[in-house]
Amino acid sequence: MVLKKDKQKVLGEVFDDERVKGFLNVEQRNGVDIDFDALEKAYRGMKAENFATFVKFFKEEGRNLDAENADGRTLLQVISEHRHAGEYIEALKAQGANY
Numbered sequence: 001m002v003l004k005k006d007k008q009k010v011l012g013e014v015f016d017d018e019r020v021k022g023f024l025n026v027e028q029r030n031g032v033d034i035d036f037d038a039l040e041k042a043y044r045g046m047k048a049e050n051f052a053t054f055v056k057f058f059k060e061e062g063r064n065l066d067a068e069n070a071d072g073r074t075l076l077q078v079i080s081e082h083r084h085a086g087e088y089i090e091a092l093k094a095q096g097a098n099y
Contacts, residue, residue, distance in 0.1 A: 015050040021057055035067035038076045048087030055086070055095045065097040 023042040028034050035058075042054045059065060066074050076097045079085040 015053075016045060016054070017057075020050055020054045022048070023054055024057060024061060024063075029033070031070055033064075033067040033069070035064040036069050036075060038063070039067065039068075040078075043075060043085075043088055046061060048091065051088050052091035052094070053097060055091045055097075059095045064091060 004028070020042075023045065024038060026034060026038045026041060029037060032062065039055075040059075046054060055065070057079055066076075069073055069078065074097065076089060076092050076099055079088055
């Protein structure tokens with residue numbers, strides 16, 4: 001079975017502060033904590049250095065770093081199972097996220 005990527009990787013995309021802050025604005029979906037959704041989208045769409053900047057802005061807005069998904073797990077808990085998430089985990093912990 002061959003799995004296809006759903007999008008091509010964009011090389012050289014610039015993530016200035018305004019682009020990073022754009023990830024703070026997600027539409028509310030039924031049954032999904034908006035803070036968890038924003039964190040997950042940023043995690044999936046950014047390099048670690050940009051994600052660290054995003055998490056800083058996220059916390060400055062008073063958003064919940066420990067927001068849970070529908071399974072009752074925080075983003076930190078979810079990504080701690082990902083083998084390449086080390087820098088993302090560090091960024092979350094540096095801003096006070098808990099397991």
